[in-house]
Amino acid sequence: MNQDAPARQPLPDDVQPRPDQLATGGTPDSDTGSAPVHSFTPRFHHSTPSIPDHELLRCIGGGSYGEVWLARNVLGDYRAVKVIYRDRFEHDRPYDREFEGIQKFEPISRLHESQVDILHVGRNEQAGYFYYVMELADDATENPKSEIRNPKETPSTSDKKPSSNETLRASEFGIPSTFGIRNSDLYIPHTLKLDLYRRGRLSADECIRIGLALTTALEHLHGHGLVHRDVKPSNIIFVGGVPKLADIGLVASMDATMSFVGTSGFLPPEGPGTPQADIYSLGKVLYEMSMGRDRQEFPKLPANLAEFDDPPCLLELNAVILKACHRDPRQRYQSSQAMAADLAVLQSGKSVRRQRSMKRRLVLGTKVLLLALTALGLVVIGGYLLRGSRHSLASQHKRVENPEVASLCKLGRFHYCTISEEGYAKAMECFNKALEIDPNSVEAYASIADHCNLASPSRSLTPKEAEAKLRWARDKLLAIDSRLAEGHAVQGCISHVYDWNPYAAEKECRLALELNPELLKAHVWYGRYLLVSGKFD
Numbered sequence: 001m002n003q004d005a006p007a008r009q010p011l012p013d014d015v016q017p018r019p020d021q022l023a024t025g026g027t028p029d030s031d032t033g034s035a036p037v038h039s040f041t042p043r044f045h046h047s048t049p050s051i052p053d054h055e056l057l058r059c060i061g062g063g064s065y066g067e068v069w070l071a072r073n074v075l076g077d078y079r080a081v082k083v084i085y086r087d088r089f090e091h092d093r094p095y096d097r098e099f100e101g102i103q104k105f106e107p108i109s110r111l112h113e114s115q116v117d118i119l120h121v122g123r124n125e126q127a128g129y130f131y132y133v134m135e136l137a138d139d140a141t142e143n144p145k146s147e148i149r150n151p152k153e154t155p156s157t158s159d160k161k162p163s164s165n166e167t168l169r170a171s172e173f174g175i176p177s178t179f180g181i182r183n184s185d186l187y188i189p190h191t192l193k194l195d196l197y198r199r200g201r202l203s204a205d206e207c208i209r210i211g212l213a214l215t216t217a218l219e220h221l222h223g224h225g226l227v228h229r230d231v232k233p234s235n236i237i238f239v240g241g242v243p244k245l246a247d248i249g250l251v252a253s254m255d256a257t258m259s260f261v262g263t264s265g266f267l268p269p270e271g272p273g274t275p276q277a278d279i280y281s282l283g284k285v286l287y288e289m290s291m292g293r294d295r296q297e298f299p300k301l302p303a304n305l306a307e308f309d310d311p312p313c314l315l316e317l318n319a320v321i322l323k324a325c326h327r328d329p330r331q332r333y334q335s336s337q338a339m340a341a342d343l344a345v346l347q348s349g350k351s352v353r354r355q356r357s358m359k360r361r362l363v364l365g366t367k368v369l370l371l372a373l374t375a376l377g378l379v380v381i382g383g384y385l386l387r388g389s390r391h392s393l394a395s396q397h398k399r400v401e402n403p404e405v406a407s408l409c410k411l412g413r414f415h416y417c418t419i420s421e422e423g424y425a426k427a428m429e430c431f432n433k434a435l436e437i438d439p440n441s442v443e444a445y446a447s448i449a450d451h452c453n454l455a456s457p458s459r460s461l462t463p464k465e466a467e468a469k470l471r472w473a474r475d476k477l478l479a480i481d482s483r484l485a486e487g488h489a490v491q492g493c494i495s496h497v498y499d500w501n502p503y504a505a506e507k508e509c510r511l512a513l514e515l516n517p518e519l520l521k522a523h524v525w526y527g528r529y530l531l532v533s534g535k536f537d
Helices: 092-109 192-199 204-223 275-291 311-324 336-347 352-391 403-416 421-437 442-455 463-480 485-497 502-515 520-533
Strands: 054-062 066-073 078-085 118-124 129-135 168-170 176-178 236-239 242-245
Touching (some): 054 078, 066 129, 092 118, 092 129, 192 236, 192 275, 204 242, 204 275, 204 311, 204 336, 275 311, 275 336, 311 336, 311 352, 336 352, 403 421, 421 442, 442 463, 442 485, 442 520, 485 502, 485 520, 502 520
Antiparallel strands (some): 066 078, 118 129, 168 176
């Protein structure tokens, strides 16, 4: 056992295993660290189930609702068969709901390498049970003896060396695994919990690789509208050396998870039944894997962490774990894909903590820049308000506005400078009244264009509405005079913000300034274009 982690003490022998902790991944008492056993006595008084094309060799697990059997099909392949009995349920509905859950999971189970394959689902109404056939976990039997206890499995005398599928070797995940069964009487499934029982903890590199496999498995599950609800080490098995999510009996639809199920310590504060809850549970699994401590001790780090062979990498991994296990679901990873992305960063040798620090600095810098631009904009708008209508000039001559219209436009600009929903509404009332008095008011159309830039987006003016009103104001201005500076300034704004045509935006703003060098809105919109385009020379 790894000397970095505390030893795990077994529980008394009379503690019973759950139904599929042996067949699809666990060991008896695997949530508390007790040693595995080789056999299990069925707790129900049922005759041996009849499964088409399969010979049931022995019962290897049992729980409240059924049993798991080690089986061999007609081709000689070993499988796990889970049998669920109707008489273990008080009503038909929960029994049928279990069956419906398996039916939903079966077609997608074989689409991802890190989910247990469901190979067949059947139902025997007369005998009162349904069943499903699964791929079997790798054999994790230690120190196999040379003698053969099961006469049906006696090898040929011509065999001089063990077959390749009986060789104990390491998978690409670095976890020793036997891709086959040496002896069905001695078979022990290879689970993550068993690895932790034997080794104490796994290396950071192993944790990252397994974590990546499981996050993608959860992403696949969540993408099909399902949640696991009980992610823990005993429900993670190795098949062909590949880690897989097991105990699929608890998989359910996101909108149908009314019952409170799961395992203490792996459940989030808000309970199971959501993608964020599965992410929380996986974070606790990574904690036990990497730190060699019980999940109830989270977030405490080992006192001798500095003596581990990979402290820097473990601290980086701990940053991922802390985010995955945040008490507030809103502060966790919002998807398994996001968690996988951070694990991929660690796998590439980069620092998640450094990237997060840089991101925080970037966000802070962006906020400071926006505040500075907002302050600058308010100063410019204030100057525009003070200078009033004397800069609303036509192309080569001054245009005299109706005094009442000029007053309404000035009042409207005052209202929208309050930057409030009420102010925006009052501003538009003023501009509309001005247009009722003078339908050809350059000041009113130009002010409406300013208003659209400042007020959108808001409850009173959506981006689409703002764009439509800007184009309308531009058309009105250019209809009054095709050489009107205000019209070309508005067109420059439209080209830059909505048409994504920087060449046209620069051309229109420059033309507006040639027509009226004192037009403040042309300077403002041209300045925005230069700022966004990075043209500071």
